[in-house]
Amino acid sequence: MTTTAERAVGQPIGRVEGPDKVRGAARYAAEYPVGDDLAYAWVAQSPVARGTLTDVTVDPLVEADDVLAVLWHGNAPRLAEADDPELAVFQSDRISYRGQALALVVARTLEAARRAAATLQLDIEQEPHDSVLRTDHPELYTPEKVNPNFPSDTASGDVEAALAGAPVTVDVTYRTPPLHNSPMEPHATTALWADDDLVLYDSNQHPPGVAASIGGLFGLPADRVHVITEHVGGGFGSKGTARPNAVLAAMAAKVTGRPVRLALPRQALFSMVGHRTPTIQRVRLAATADGHLTAIDHDVVEQSSRLFEFAEQTAVSTRHMYAAANRRTGHRLVRLDMPTPRWMRAPGEAPGMVALECAMDELAVVLDLDPIELRVRNEPSVEPESGTPFSSRHYVECLRRGAERFGWHDRDPRPKQRREGDWWIGTGVAGATYPTMAQPSTARVRRLSGDSYEVSIAATDLGTGARTILTQIAADALEVPVSQVRMRIGDSTLPRASVAGGSSGSASWGWAVTGACRSLRESGREEATFDSSELIKQQEKDGKHAFGAHFAEVRVDAMTGEVRVSRLFGMYAAGRILNPRTARSQFLGGMIMGMGMALHEESVLDPAQGTWVNHDLAEYHIPVHADIESIEAEWLDEQDDQLNPMGSKGIGEIGIVGSPAAILNAIWHATGVRVRDLPARLDKILPHL
Amino acid sequence: MKTFTYRTATDVAHGLEPGATFLAGGTNLVDLMKLGVATPDVLVDVTRLGLDEVADLPGGGLRIGAGVRNSDLAADSRVRRDWPVLSQALLAGASGQLRNMATTAGNLLQRTRCRYFMDATMPCNKHEPGSGCPAREGDHRNLAILGASEACVATHPSDMAVALAALDAVVQISGPAGERTVPVTELHRLPGDTPERDTVLEHGELITAVDLPPLGFAARSAYRKVRDRASYAFAVGSVAAAIQVDAGAVTDVRLAFGAVAHKPWRAYTAEEALRGRPATRESFLDAADAELTAARPLRDNAFKVALTRNLVVSVLEGLS
Incomplete structure (x- = not known):
């Protein structure tokens, strides 16, 4: 039956849970029926950015019959120490940011909870706050490491000497704004205690991690916390760890003795669950007259909260992209009275590659060299910093093949040359990269009655197609058709899986699933379990990346500065593509999010109020259908046997890496206007046309 | 709630x-x-009052029932033929789903927009007179450049109202004190010291219809809206225009701006400056400048002056 094997992986199979989602049968965290005594919770958030909460008073006029509990630090149960201080809800009187959870109303109805929360009297001693990121902030410091565990600074050679002695240099500063993940499904939890066990229906990217975190806070072993996460309506990193909603719901359920549901309103997603830090990035490049880089310097200034040091690895991709003898990267952080930044799709790479890939475009202009050719001339043969060989790197092929498919070759390199009616037209290119990772996971397979198999792993499907791909992987490893595989995921009691993050889900979980299925087949037993930890521990981590090239054609209205992206094209080398249908959606989704980063998305800070003032999807703009004209993704057939049993690289994030830079570079080509402060809205372009 | x-x-x-x-x-x-x-x-x-007809008025205009849905009005063949600016403005607003729900009077009476006004936890003179306006120093990129006050710099978001203001439409009102009419250009207020009031309507007054008077040259009219994405966004600038040109000279013109003030901004000064002038780019520019000399932009919205100026020229050139 080996003809059955190798059949499923690589096929454009539709999502196995698609029909359930279309019919509304797929349940999300706030949709599970858990009993008539279900109570509803609503969070009262801080109206100030810094201070102390001294008292909370409940309005006696609010219908007390419906309100079951009002929790705040004065009466909330004590929790064990949290690794993540954002989870230590109601454990302190300190207010660290505007929007922080200060109290929780639990009521018989959602309306009563919300109304009571709005009428709570919060006695606050307000203090002056500091919410503005700037390069001359006196409290800037160098964090010990950047996310997740990279050195903050790296340096080799003599960057200053190379810059001073180079015939051609570029010294530019790019700014990216705070961004919010904004998944369609808000963070939500339905919590209930069964005896001393806690059950959480929770929207997250890592059920076992949430079980461990919440268990730790409530003094329970992880196996006494049951996290059910069958379907997730997007997370983009903001659900990678337990968020305050899970703690609040569990706490409320414990205090009231009822099941409690807490679905955060959209506005709370702009403070309580994470965001992408704003960045100020200075990139300096030195090159020979024929376009060989002699120095690369990438310096990043970014922020975190008073509560927790999250240092984004913004300059880390610069460590891998181009050859240059003299190189330096560094990160400086300042702790502000603002919410804690976190992972947001390609944390580090997405903003970092804006600065590097726009700076490369600027260098190409100074050199009068085609920007693709400049990149090709600086292609490294090994990892530029470590000297480790790449397991596979087809960046140049992506650039060249992409150029061919996009139609780059007859491009006039001069800006502001092509005009059709009121529109200036231009094209741009930028590179893409994302690390290829795998994390330890365990899977179990059981032979069921008949010809079927049940494969279990505590993974989650954020809407990416993970469940489908794992089904395909299992089918091939078992050498059976996909119809004989029943995939169970989204439950913390299943064998332990790694987080759905870092574009590592398919590789990590697929590795464990492959191991378990092969073991079952080879042993002939009824059940098999496989833990990939040892194999992953032994694996070389360095030199493993996916690469790609993004191409954009934009038109800019000469009268208004409006930008439209006529064409967006991505060419990727990302190992073996496991399912071309779901992969295409991943690539396109990333590219569209990259378009949002280039043109639309920005959380607008009001320094006086100490908060972002656009906090819903009417005011925080992401692209809409009408913004998407021609968008395409293609990929090279890349073989790499040093990765994982499937030969796959992560594809969930690379689409947002470099696509914003391609659009910004195209805007320059169309108009001669270089926007270095994202997003490139019309008010930044119009005055220069 | x-x-x-x-x-x-x-x-x-x-x-x-x-x-x-x-x-x-x-x-x-x-x-x-x-x-x-x-x-x-x-x-x-009030959606079951039967105010959902578009009727011909004697003499050539239309009486648009207050309850006529935006999508129905945009699709009305008489509107599309004789007042295309109105149809275009309606279709530039919101989304298909919202236009299917939104009514003529409701569209006129939507509240001004401002991120502070939309957030009940923020100080705002519209929420609570005297609590202050954080927008002047804070976020005001899409707020008013014309007719604002110390108390308020919010903008009226309607596209339809800009077209109706240009077309001299008249609002029919029924209220406790009887019936009255108010031109659309006088329905909305400038904020002054009482920004909590968006319109001149008294409590209990109900808009029953909007009368669209005949305007022959409105058959050559257009609405151009600029926004931060291709669809489903409020305007950052817009222009409604109708123009009549005879032997190369402007004989009559209607012009109104959106997203620049607390109300749809009828550009009377620009209109006056254009009548009798050659229908040229220079005249259009001069007219726009005449209107926009009154602009008092804030730190981050000065671009609206240039944007509106360019839109005037672009739309009028397109029509003449």
Whole structure:
């Protein structure tokens, strides 16, 4: 039956849970029926950015019959120490940011909870706050490491000497704004205690991690916390760890003795669950007259909260992209009275590659060299910093093949040359990269009655197609058709899986699933379990990346500065593509999010109020259908046997890496206007046309 | 969300107790209620009053019922033929779903927009007179450049109202004190010291219809809206225009701007500057400048002056 094997992986199979989602049968965290005594919770958030909460008073006029509990630090149960201080809800009187959870109303109805929360009297001693990121902030410091565990600074050679002695240099500063993940499904939890066990229906990217975190806070072993996460309506990193909603719901359920549901309103997603830090990035490049880089310097200034040091690895991709003898990267952080930044799709790479890939475009202009050719001339043969060989790197092929498919070759390199009616037209290119990772996971397979198999792993499907791909992987490893595989995921009691993050889900979980299925087949037993930890521990981590090239054609209205992206094209080398249908959606989704980063998305800070003032999807703009004209993704057939049993690289994030830079570079080509402060809205372009 | 009572109005002279407000399509009011910005005690649904006809007026105009849905009005063949600016403005607004719900009067009566006004936790002179306006120093990129006050710099978001202001439409009002008419250009107020009032309507007054007078040259009219993405966004600048040119000279013109003020901004000064002038780019520029000398932009919205100026030229050149 080996003809059955190798059949499923690589096929454009539709999502196995698609029909359930279309019919509304797929349940999300706030949709599970858990009993008539279900109570509803609503969070009262801080109206100030810094201070102390001294008292909370409940309005006696609010219908007390419906309100079951009002929790705040004065009466909330004590929790064990949290690794993540954002989870230590109601454990302190300190207010660290505007929007922080200060109290929780639990009521018989959602309306009563919300109304009571709005009428709570919060006695606050307000203090002056500091919410503005700037390069001359006196409290800037160098964090010990950047996310997740990279050195903050790296340096080799003599960057200053190379810059001073180079015939051609570029010294530019790019700014990216705070961004919010904004998944369609808000963070939500339905919590209930069964005896001393806690059950959480929770929207997250890592059920076992949430079980461990919440268990730790409530003094329970992880196996006494049951996290059910069958379907997730997007997370983009903001659900990678337990968020305050899970703690609040569990706490409320414990205090009231009822099941409690807490679905955060959209506005709370702009403070309580994470965001992408704003960045100020200075990139300096030195090159020979024929376009060989002699120095690369990438310096990043970014922020975190008073509560927790999250240092984004913004300059880390610069460590891998181009050859240059003299190189330096560094990160400086300042702790502000603002919410804690976190992972947001390609944390580090997405903003970092804006600065590097726009700076490369600027260098190409100074050199009068085609920007693709400049990149090709600086292609490294090994990892530029470590000297480790790449397991596979087809960046140049992506650039060249992409150029061919996009139609780059007859491009006039001069800006502001092509005009059709009121529109200036231009094209741009930028590179893409994302690390290829795998994390330890365990899977179990059981032979069921008949010809079927049940494969279990505590993974989650954020809407990416993970469940489908794992089904395909299992089918091939078992050498059976996909119809004989029943995939169970989204439950913390299943064998332990790694987080759905870092574009590592398919590789990590697929590795464990492959191991378990092969073991079952080879042993002939009824059940098999496989833990990939040892194999992953032994694996070389360095030199493993996916690469790609993004191409954009934009038109800019000469009268208004409006930008439209006529064409967006991505060419990727990302190992073996496991399912071309779901992969295409991943690539396109990333590219569209990259378009949002280039043109639309920005959380607008009001320094006086100490908060972002656009906090819903009417005011925080992401692209809409009408913004998407021609968008395409293609990929090279890349073989790499040093990765994982499937030969796959992560594809969930690379689409947002470099696509914003391609659009910004195209805007320059169309108009001669270089926007270095994202997003490139019309008010930044119009005055220069 | 505050508890409220809902009932259906049975006739136009229904009246409205204190704390009550009329509900039509709900596309703005319900949003504001969800945000805690609007907190009515009673909603009186006026969508069953039969005000949903577009009728011919003697002499060539149209009487547009207050309850006519935006999508129906945009598709009306008479509107598309004789007042295309109105159809274009309607179709530039919101989304298909919202236009199917939104009504003519409701569109006119949507509240001004400002990120502070939309957030009940923020100080705002519209929420609470005297609490201050953080927008002047804070976020005001999409706020007013014309007619604003120290108390308020919000903008009126309607596209349709800009076209109606250009077309000299007249609002028919029924209220406790009887019936009256108000031109669309005088329906909305500038903020002054009382920004909590968006319009001149008194409590209990109900818009029953909007009369669109005949304007022969409006057959050559257009609406151009600029926004931060291709669709489903409020304008950052817009222009409604109709122009009549004879032997190379402007004989008549109607011009109104959107997203620049607390109300749809009828550009009377620009119109006056254009009448009798050659229909050239220079004339259009001069006219736009004449109107925009009154602009008082804030730190981050000066681009609207240039944007509006360019839109005037672009739209008028396109029409003439």
